[in-house]
Amino acid sequence: MLTRRDYIIKWGSYGAVSLLLTLLFSLTLRDLRVLGVTMFLPPLLVGVVASLEDTKSAVIYAIVVGVLCDLTIAGTFPCVYTLAFTAASLCCSILAKSVLQPGFLCSLALTTLTFVFVDVLNMLALRLKCHAEAGPMLLMMLCETAVSCILLVVCHPVLLHLHRKFTI
Amino acid sequence: MKDFFSKFGIWILAAAALIAVLLSVLSYFTSTSTALHNAAGIVTSPFRSASETVSRWIEDKKHYYKEYNDLLEENAALREEVAELRANARQADRDREENKLLRELIDLREQRRDFEMESAMVLERSANNWTRTLTLNQGTSHGVAVKNVVVSSEGYMIGVVIEVGLNWCTVQTIVDTDTEIGALLFRTGDVVIAEGDFALMRENKLKLSFLPTEAPLLVGDYIVTSGLGGYYPSNIVIGTVESVESDDDGLAQYAVLAPMCDFDSQTEVFIIKSFDIVE
Numbered sequence: 001m002l003t004r005r006d007y008i009i010k011w012g013s014y015g016a017v018s019l020l021l022t023l024l025f026s027l028t029l030r031d032l033r034v035l036g037v038t039m040f041l042p043p044l045l046v047g048v049v050a051s052l053e054d055t056k057s058a059v060i061y062a063i064v065v066g067v068l069c070d071l072t073i074a075g076t077f078p079c080v081y082t083l084a085f086t087a088a089s090l091c092c093s094i095l096a097k098s099v100l101q102p103g104f105l106c107s108l109a110l111t112t113l114t115f116v117f118v119d120v121l122n123m124l125a126l127r128l129k130c131h132a133e134a135g136p137m138l139l140m141m142l143c144e145t146a147v148s149c150i151l152l153v154v155c156h157p158v159l160l161h162l163h164r165k166f167t168i
Numbered sequence: 169m170k171d172f173f174s175k176f177g178i179w180i181l182a183a184a185a186l187i188a189v190l191l192s193v194l195s196y197f198t199s200t201s202t203a204l205h206n207a208a209g210i211v212t213s214p215f216r217s218a219s220e221t222v223s224r225w226i227e228d229k230k231h232y233y234k235e236y237n238d239l240l241e242e243n244a245a246l247r248e249e250v251a252e253l254r255a256n257a258r259q260a261d262r263d264r265e266e267n268k269l270l271r272e273l274i275d276l277r278e279q280r281r282d283f284e285m286e287s288a289m290v291l292e293r294s295a296n297n298w299t300r301t302l303t304l305n306q307g308t309s310h311g312v313a314v315k316n317v318v319v320s321s322e323g324y325m326i327g328v329v330i331e332v333g334l335n336w337c338t339v340q341t342i343v344d345t346d347t348e349i350g351a352l353l354f355r356t357g358d359v360v361i362a363e364g365d366f367a368l369m370r371e372n373k374l375k376l377s378f379l380p381t382e383a384p385l386l387v388g389d390y391i392v393t394s395g396l397g398g399y400y401p402s403n404i405v406i407g408t409v410e411s412v413e414s415d416d417d418g419l420a421q422y423a424v425l426a427p428m429c430d431f432d433s434q435t436e437v438f439i440i441k442s443f444d445i446v447e
Contacts, residue, residue, distance in 0.1 A: 026219035030295070031227070031432070036370050037297045059180050067187055071208035074294065074301040074331070074338050082187050086180070122298045130345045132366035140370070144297050 010166040014061065017162055018045050021155060029151075035143040042069050043118055044148060044155050046085045047111030050092035051102060052163040062089030076125035081118065088117035107156045108149060115145040209307075209333035216291040216303060224435060282444040283401065286310050288318075290435055291336065300344040300369055302327065302431065306439060307335045317393075317400050317440045324428035325349075325393060325404045326437055337439075341431050342406060343374050350397065351406055353380065354390035362391060362406050362425060372431060373410065376423035385409050385423050401443040 025041045032038065042065055050058040066082035075081060092110040100106040119141040126132040288304035306312050316329040318339045327341040328349075340346060347364035358380035365375040379385060389409040395402025407427040414421050 023215065023219070026215070027222045028226075030219065031223050031293065038295075040296055056180075063180075063183065063187065068208070071205055072212050073296060074299050074340075075296070076298050079187070079189070090180070119298075126298065126345055126366060130364070130366070132345055136367035136370070140297055140366075 006166065010162075011057070011061075013162055013166075014049070014159075017158060018065070021045070021158065025151070034147045037140065037143045037147055039148045039151055040115075040144060041148070041151060041155075042081065042085070043088070043114040044111050044151050045159075046089055047092060047114040048107045048152070048155055048159045050089045050114075051096045051100070051107045051110045052159060055090070055093035055097065058093050059086060059089045062086055076122045076129070080121050080125065084118040084121045085114070088114040091117075104152070104156055108152055111149055111152060112145055115141065115148065119144065205331065206333040209303075209336040213291065213305065213336050217289075217305065220291055281401070281403075283440050284442045286312060286439045286441055288312075288337075288437055288439055290437065293432065299346075300341045300364075300372075300431065301330075302339040302341060302434070302437075304337050304339060304437065304439070305335065307333045307337050309334050311441050312337050312439050313441070315399060317404065319404060319438050319440065320429040320434060321436060321438065322429065323404065325406045326429060326431065326434065328400070329439065339437075342427055343369050343372050343431070345369055347374065349400065349406065350394040351376070351391050352394045352402075353385065354392050354403075355386070356380065358382075359394055359396070360391065368424060372427065374407070374425045374427070376409065376425045377420075379412070379421050379423060385412050387411065391425055401440060 022041055025039070029039055046058075046062045046065055049061050052058075053061070062085040063082060066085035069075075069081035069085075070079055073081070092113055095113070096102065096106060096110060100109060119137075123132075123134070123137045123141070126137065127134070286306055288306040290302050291305050292303040294301045302318075304312075304318070312329060312332050314329055314332055316337075318326045318329065320326055325342055327339040327344070327347070329337050330340045331338040342349065342362065343364055345364040345366050347362070349362045351360050351362040352358065353360055360379060361377045363375050363377055365373075368374055376385075376391060387409055391406045391409065393400050393402055393404045393406060405428050407425045410424045410426045412421055412423045
């Protein structure tokens with residue numbers, strides 16, 4: 001059982017590691033284009049944390065990440081990340097606790113699901129606003145998810161290490 | 169799990185919905201940016217700047233040796249172009265004098281294009297694949313406002329300011345799907361619409377709609393801003409026609425427009441804060 005102090009240290013560490021990963025990503029891989037798309041880190045953080053942590057903590061983490069993304073990244077509509085990450089995190093937590101075995105594959109599945117939530121909302125927004133065709137958008141979703149999931153090789157072990165440190 | 173949802177589920181969803189609605193409402197009713205957006209922009213500004221500097225440095229190092237031979241060829245081509253442009257400039261000087269004289273003869277107001285510009289550095293390129301935006305290091309403290317046009321150092325259109333904070337602004341580039349600009353076919357003066365298209369956005373291109381039926385477009389035709397409505401200055405080059413295509417139903421035609429500048433290589437741009445054009 002974690003004390004209040006442990007709890008603050010744990011989530012402070014999660015926050016610091018998330019910011020550090022984001023900073024490192026921005027410095028190195030942000031402009032790299034693979035299959036015509038750039039990698040997108042935030043859904044990975046939400047997916048991995050949902051696979052490791054309890055539902056309440058994971059959803060609050062997702063809301064915080066979502067709000068920060070909405071405040072700093074231009075989206076297809078103003079609250080796209082808050083909505084997508086919250087909904088994705090709820091679904092991911094349910095799957096992680098009831099269907100999937102924790103581990104890398106679980107993180108991969110949940111990250112993919114988070115990308116689906118984000119990209120479906122983006123697709124709906126663009127479809128309504130500019131009548132964008134579904135084909136290129138689906139292709140974008142596939143490419144973005146596939147390319148970004150490569151980052152799990154780094155994100156999953158780092159966040160897993162942090163999780164174990166505060167659990168065991 | 170069941171207990172958790174019965175206890176907290178509704179509150180979590182309510183909190184997320186409240187935040188989402190708050191963000192949407194604030195962004196709808198403010199003409200610059202919300203206080204939260206502004207604060208987030210100010211706090212992240214140094215990090216964005218540092219990250220851009222580092223990635224630009226790496227990119228420069230990568231290209232330093234690779235592009236040497238290309239640069240030699242480009243240099244030779246540019247020398248020829250400079251000679252040609254000098255000849256054109258001399259002719260333009262003579263034409264300008266003649267134009268001035270003729271305008272005086274028929275008592276026309278002198279043409280002028282006065283722009284109040286602000287130079288800005290690119291802090292960040294779009295962080296996701298669904299929009300094409302740039303973040304610049306100038307904001308309301310430098311007089312930048314929403315709907316200001318942003319051009320490259322060569323004067324080619326880059327985009328329009330859509331959000332401004334104290335020391336930052338977000339520019340929606342012309343290839344973004346939300347873009348819709350009144351444009352002119354420079355050769356014929358026909359009015360067309362330049363608009364973003366999701367499929368073309370990945371290739372950094374945009375779409376030209378409402379093509380004129382009388383005068384067919386030619387590949388390489390220049391497309392410039394129309395200036396109609398007074399929102400944007402006229403005659404700013406948007407791009408050139410790359411190809412003319414038919415819609416899926418085959419009934420309407422559209423043209424693919426290639427912007428004149430490469431958004432990914434821009435480091436310094438210019439914001440047109442106000443303009444006064446007499447034509």
